[in-house]
Amino acid sequence: MTETLERRPHSVEVPSASLIGTSTARKEDDRLLRGDGRFTDDIEPVHVLEMAVARSPYPHARILGIDISAALEFEGVRQILVGADVRKMSQPLTVLRPVPGAPKLPYYALADDVVRYEGEPVVSVVATSRAIAEDALELIDIEYEPIPHVSDVLDALDPDAPQIHPGLVEGNLMVTNPEGTGDPEAHIRSADVVVEGRFRINRVTGLPMETRAVVAEWRPGARELTVHSSTQVPHLVRKQLAEVLSLTESDIRVTASDVGGAYGLKLGIYPEDVLACLHAMALRRPVKWVEDRMEFFRATTHAREATHDYRIAARSDGRIVAITNRYATDMGGWNSGFGSAQLSSVVFTGPYRVEDGFVERRVVLTNKTPIGAYRGYGQPEVNFAQERLMDQLARKLGIDPLELRARNMLRPEDLPWRNPAGAVYDSGDYERCLRMAAEAVGYDAHRAAGRGPRADGRYVGIGLSSFVERTGYASARFLAKRGSQYGAHESVTLRVNRSGGIDLYTGVSHMGQSSETAFAQIVAEVFGCGYDAVRVHGGDTASSPLNTGAFASRTLIAASGALKAAAEKLRDKTLRLAAWCLEAPVEELEVNGAVARRRDTGATVTLADVFTRALTGQGIPPDEDPGLESTAHYEPTDAAYSFGTAAAVVSVDPETGDFDVDRFVMVHDCGVAVNPKIVEGQVRGALVQGLGAALGEELRYDAETGQLVNGTMMDYFAPAAPDIPPIELLHTEVPSPVTPFGVRGVGEVGTIPPAAAIANGLCDALADFGVELDSLPLTPESVWRALRGSTG
Amino acid sequence: MTDQVVVTVTVNGETVTEQVPARMHAADFLRHRLGFTGTHIGCEQGVCGMCTVLVNGEAVKACLMFAAQLDGCQVETVESLATNDRLNPLQQAFKDEHGLQCGFCTPGFLMTATALARCGRRLSEGEIREEIAGVLCRCTGYDGIVKAIARHLDEAAAAGAVPAGGTSR
Numbered sequence A: 001m002t003e004t005l006e007r008r009p010h011s012v013e014v015p016s017a018s019l020i021g022t023s024t025a026r027k028e029d030d031r032l033l034r035g036d037g038r039f040t041d042d043i044e045p046v047h048v049l050e051m052a053v054a055r056s057p058y059p060h061a062r063i064l065g066i067d068i069s070a071a072l073e074f075e076g077v078r079q080i081l082v083g084a085d086v087r088k089m090s091q092p093l094t095v096l097r098p099v100p101g102a103p104k105l106p107y108y109a110l111a112d113d114v115v116r117y118e119g120e121p122v123v124s125v126v127a128t129s130r131a132i133a134e135d136a137l138e139l140i141d142i143e144y145e146p147i148p149h150v151s152d153v154l155d156a157l158d159p160d161a162p163q164i165h166p167g168l169v170e171g172n173l174m175v176t177n178p179e180g181t182g183d184p185e186a187h188i189r190s191a192d193v194v195v196e197g198r199f200r201i202n203r204v205t206g207l208p209m210e211t212r213a214v215v216a217e218w219r220p221g222a223r224e225l226t227v228h229s230s231t232q233v234p235h236l237v238r239k240q241l242a243e244v245l246s247l248t249e250s251d252i253r254v255t256a257s258d259v260g261g262a263y264g265l266k267l268g269i270y271p272e273d274v275l276a277c278l279h280a281m282a283l284r285r286p287v288k289w290v291e292d293r294m295e296f297f298r299a300t301t302h303a304r305e306a307t308h309d310y311r312i313a314a315r316s317d318g319r320i321v322a323i324t325n326r327y328a329t330d331m332g333g334w335n336s337g338f339g340s341a342q343l344s345s346v347v348f349t350g351p352y353r354v355e356d357g358f359v360e361r362r363v364v365l366t367n368k369t370p371i372g373a374y375r376g377y378g379q380p381e382v383n384f385a386q387e388r389l390m391d392q393l394a395r396k397l398g399i400d401p402l403e404l405r406a407r408n409m410l411r412p413e414d415l416p417w418r419n420p421a422g423a424v425y426d427s428g429d430y431e432r433c434l435r436m437a438a439e440a441v442g443y444d445a446h447r448a449a450g451r452g453p454r455a456d457g458r459y460v461g462i463g464l465s466s467f468v469e470r471t472g473y474a475s476a477r478f479l480a481k482r483g484s485q486y487g488a489h490e491s492v493t494l495r496v497n498r499s500g501g502i503d504l505y506t507g508v509s510h511m512g513q514s515s516e517t518a519f520a521q522i523v524a525e526v527f528g529c530g531y532d533a534v535r536v537h538g539g540d541t542a543s544s545p546l547n548t549g550a551f552a553s554r555t556l557i558a559a560s561g562a563l564k565a566a567a568e569k570l571r572d573k574t575l576r577l578a579a580w581c582l583e584a585p586v587e588e589l590e591v592n593g594a595v596a597r598r599r600d601t602g603a604t605v606t607l608a609d610v611f612t613r614a615l616t617g618q619g620i621p622p623d624e625d626p627g628l629e630s631t632a633h634y635e636p637t638d639a640a641y642s643f644g645t646a647a648a649v650v651s652v653d654p655e656t657g658d659f660d661v662d663r664f665v666m667v668h669d670c671g672v673a674v675n676p677k678i679v680e681g682q683v684r685g686a687l688v689q690g691l692g693a694a695l696g697e698e699l700r701y702d703a704e705t706g707q708l709v710n711g712t713m714m715d716y717f718a719p720a721a722p723d724i725p726p727i728e729l730l731h732t733e734v735p736s737p738v739t740p741f742g743v744r745g746v747g748e749v750g751t752i753p754p755a756a757a758i759a760n761g762l763c764d765a766l767a768d769f770g771v772e773l774d775s776l777p778l779t780p781e782s783v784w785r786a787l788r789g790s791t792g
Numbered sequence B: 001m002t003d004q005v006v007v008t009v010t011v012n013g014e015t016v017t018e019q020v021p022a023r024m025h026a027a028d029f030l031r032h033r034l035g036f037t038g039t040h041i042g043c044e045q046g047v048c049g050m051c052t053v054l055v056n057g058e059a060v061k062a063c064l065m066f067a068a069q070l071d072g073c074q075v076e077t078v079e080s081l082a083t084n085d086r087l088n089p090l091q092q093a094f095k096d097e098h099g100l101q102c103g104f105c106t107p108g109f110l111m112t113a114t115a116l117a118r119c120g121r122r123l124s125e126g127e128i129r130e131e132i133a134g135v136l137c138r139c140t141g142y143d144g145i146v147k148a149i150a151r152h153l154d155e156a157a158a159a160g161a162v163p164a165g166g167t168s169r
Helices: A029-033 A069-073 A083-089 A130-138 A184-190 A234-245 A271-283 A293-299 A379-397 A401-408 A430-440 A443-449 A476-481 A515-527 A555-582 A607-616 A676-695 A754-765 A780-791 B026-033 B089-096 B106-117 B125-131 B143-159
Strands: A049-055 A061-067 A077-082 A121-127 A141-146 A173-181 A193-201 A213-219 A224-229 A252-255 A287-290 A306-314 A320-332 A357-365 A459-471 A490-496 A502-506 A534-538 A589-592 A595-598 A604-606 A629-634 A640-652 A659-669 A727-732 B004-011 B014-021 B052-055 B058-061 B074-076
Touching: A029 B089, A029 B106, A049 A130, A049 A271, A049 A293, A061 A121, A069 A077, A077 A083, A077 A130, A077 A271, A083 A271, A121 A130, A121 A271, A184 A306, A184 A320, A184 A357, A193 A379, A213 A271, A224 A234, A224 A271, A234 A252, A234 A271, A271 A287, A306 A379, A320 A379, A379 A401, A379 A459, A379 A754, A401 A430, A401 A459, A430 A443, A430 A459, A430 A640, A430 A659, A430 A727, A443 A459, A459 A754, A490 A555, A490 A607, A502 A515, A502 A555, A515 A534, A515 A555, A555 A589, A555 A595, A555 A604, A555 A607, A555 A629, A595 A607, A604 A607, A640 A754, A659 A676, A659 A754, A676 A727, A676 A754, A676 B143, B014 B026, B026 B052, B052 B106, B058 B106, B089 B106, B089 B143, B106 B125, B106 B143, B125 B143
Parallel strands: A049 A287, A224 A252, A320 A357, A502 A534, A659 A727, B004 B074
Antiparallel strands: A049 A121, A061 A141, A077 A121, A173 A357, A193 A306, A213 A224, A213 A287, A306 A320, A459 A640, A490 A502, A490 A629, A589 A595, A595 A604, A640 A659, B004 B014, B052 B058, B052 B074
C-alpha cells in the first residue's frame, strides 16, 4: 500500500441502560396492523381521474402511426397523450446516478419513434376510472414495424448485433469502467495455480408487494403540484420532476407516507410519474396511476443480470496473489435512474488480503426492461463468482475451503485496508465470523465423516460464503466524482410542541426499514425524554429538511449523526430554559422522561411547561429567543463495511439433481445494533430474497420473440413461507469507528451470500462427480444438467 | 355504463346497499367504494394474497370475486380486528414477534390467520407455513409471521373459545 490509513479508535460509548440496543416496539406497527396505513393508492382526492398506459408488445420496433380517434370519442375519456405531445410538454427524464463515462441516453416519458423494450410506454389515457381508461386503450391502434432485437448481454456485444442506440452508443457497449492496483497479470503469469470461470447471474425483480403508484394534483392558481408517490426518495423525486416539468422545486411538494416495499426499485422517477403530472396539469384535475402487476413485471426496473469472468491466482500454500474480474452488466434498453450494479467492482476482492487486482465493468444495452438498483446492487453477483472460485481453488490445491478462506482473510490488525478498487474497509473480525459459522453447522464433524451417500442415497455437502459489504456512502466528494445527483448526508428537524412532545421531521419515507422506530430511539436516548414522546413525520418534502433518502444501506449511518446533533442542540436549549425556571445552574439539570430535573434538589419542571414557554416566548430568559427547534445535517466521513460468513448444509440426489437446503447459518456483523429485533428482521428478509434469487427467481425472455415469458405473479417464483429453509442467525458486534454510535448498514446484507453458499454446498456434496455450478438460479434441473455434463 | 348491479352486503357488522359496475372486483369495491383501504391489492390474479378477507367466515382472495358475488354475504376486513385503541391478540402477537415491516401484506396474513384460529387447533410450524402459503411477504422472510401465528393459535386453542360470529371449519 502506498499510503498509511489512519486507525481510529472507536470512541462512542453507549450506556448499558440505553434505548440504543433495545428492541423497542415499532412506531409503525399499530397503524399497519389496523389497516390504517396510508399507501399511495389509499389516497383518493375528490374528482380524481385515473390513468392507464399502452405499452409496446415488441422488444424493438419502429412506431409507424398511432390512431387515437376512436378512443377520444369513448365516454369517460378525458385526455390522451402520445410521444409527440410529451416532447412538447416536458423534458427527458433525468438520471440520479449516471454511469461514469457513459452517454446519459435521455428519453421522454412516452416513446416517439422507436421502442426498445417490451413494456415501454407509448400512449397514456386518462379517464373517469381505470376500467374506462383501459377500455379506451383497446380502441387505440398503434402500428409497429418490428426491427431485429437482441436479448442476451454477450450477443449484444457481437459486431453484427442490432444497434439499440445507433449514433449514441457504439456496439451496444455504453462504457467500460476499469479499476485496480498493482500488476495482477504479472502475478497470474508466475502464479503456482490459477483458477478462472465464467459465472452467469440471473435477471430478477425485487418484487415489492406494493407496485409503483402516483397521485398528482395541480392547483394552477397556487402554482402548486402535489405528488403522492410510492418512493424511497421524495426529495429526489421533487428535484427530478422540477427538471422534467420545467417547474421550480418551490412549485412541487412530494409526499410518501407508507411505501409497501421498495428494495431499490423505487429510486427516483419513472415515465408514469411524469405522465400523471402532465395530465393533472393539463386537466386541472387530480390524476392517479397505480401500476398493475402485469405492468410491474415489464415497466419497473429489473436487476442483477450479469456475466462475470473471474480469476484467482495463488501460491501453492493457498495465498492469493492476484484477482481479476471482468464483467458485463445488462443495462436493458435505457439508462435507468441508478444504472446497472456497480458494487460488483467495489468489493470484488471480498474479505481477502489481495494487493494486486483488476476489475472491469462493461455496461451493455439489450432490448429488455432497464436494470436498476436492487438490494445488494452488485454484491450478491460478485460474491457468487468469487466464492465459487474459492472452493475450486481449494479443491485444486487440496486445501480445506475453510482454511483457504481463513488463510487469506484480512485480520483485525490489517484494518483499515484499502482494497484494489479503492474501498477502505473500516474494521472487523472476518475470520471470527467464518469460524463461528463453521462451528454452528458442525463443519469439522462433516469433514471427518468423509464422503459417500447417506442411507437415503443422498449426498450431503457444506458450502461457505464469506463477504464484505459496503454500507453507506463515503462522502459527497466521493459521489461528486461519479457525477451522482445527490449527497451523502442525512438531515433532520426536531420541533417541540405544547404537549411536551417532540416532532421529528425527516425526508426518509417509511418502507419497512423501521426508520421511525430507530430515529425515535436515538432522539429519546440523546435528549433524555421518553420514546413515546417522539413522533416521526416522514417523507413529506414540505415539512422535512432536504435530504438524500433511503437506499444503499445508508439511512441510519448518515441519519444517526444528524439525529444526535439535532437532539443535543434541542436538549441544550431546553436545559437552559429549565434552569431559568428552576433558578438553578444549568450544569445541575438533566432531562429525565417528561421533566427537566435538578440533580441536586430533585426539583422538576415538566417538558410541556418548558416547551410552552419557548413556543409563546413567555417566561423565558430575556437573552433567549423564543421557539425551540433544531435542524442538523450529517455528512459521513467514510462508508462502513459490514461482513460475515454464511454456511449452507445441502443434501442432493445424484440421480435427479433434487436437493434440499437442510440448514442455513449466517454470522453477520453490522456494528452496534440500535434495535436488535429490527436488525434480525432486516437480515432475515434480505436472506429470503437472496434465497429466492438463488433457488428459482428468474425473469426469462424468449430468445426468438424477445418477450418476457414469465411476467406475472403466477409465473414468477417468489418464495412463500413453506419454501424457506431453516435459517439460523448469529451476530458479532464490532463497532464501526467511522460512524456515529458505531453502526453499519444492515438492510441489504442478506441478499449476498445465499447463492454461493448453496452452490458450494452442492458442489461439495457432488465433488466425486466433478460438478461445478456456474449459473443462477440453482434448480434441480440445473444440478441434473451439471451432473450429466460432468459424468458424460 | 348500464352494466350495474345492486349489492347488499354486511361489512364488519354494518349492512350497506350499493350499486356497482358488474365487472368491479370485491377488493376494489371494499377499498374504493366502502373505504376499507386496509385490504390491499398486489396482483389481481389470486396469487399474492394481499386482498385476503373473510367472506362468511372463509378466507378468500377478494380480487378473485366480483363485488356482485358479495350480495347477501358477511364480510370481515382487517379494520374489524382491533377494538377502539386496543389491538386484538393476533395483532399484538404480530407486533411482539416483528411479524411486519412495510406492512403491505399484513392485512392478508391477519385475515388468513383469523380464519385459521377459528378452527381452534394448534398447528405445527410446518402446517402453519403451508396454511399461509397463499400470502406473500417480501420483507420479513416469514419468520416473525409464523411465530406470531403459532403463538396466537396456542393462545386461542388454550382459551378454547371460538369468537362470536366465527365458524368452525
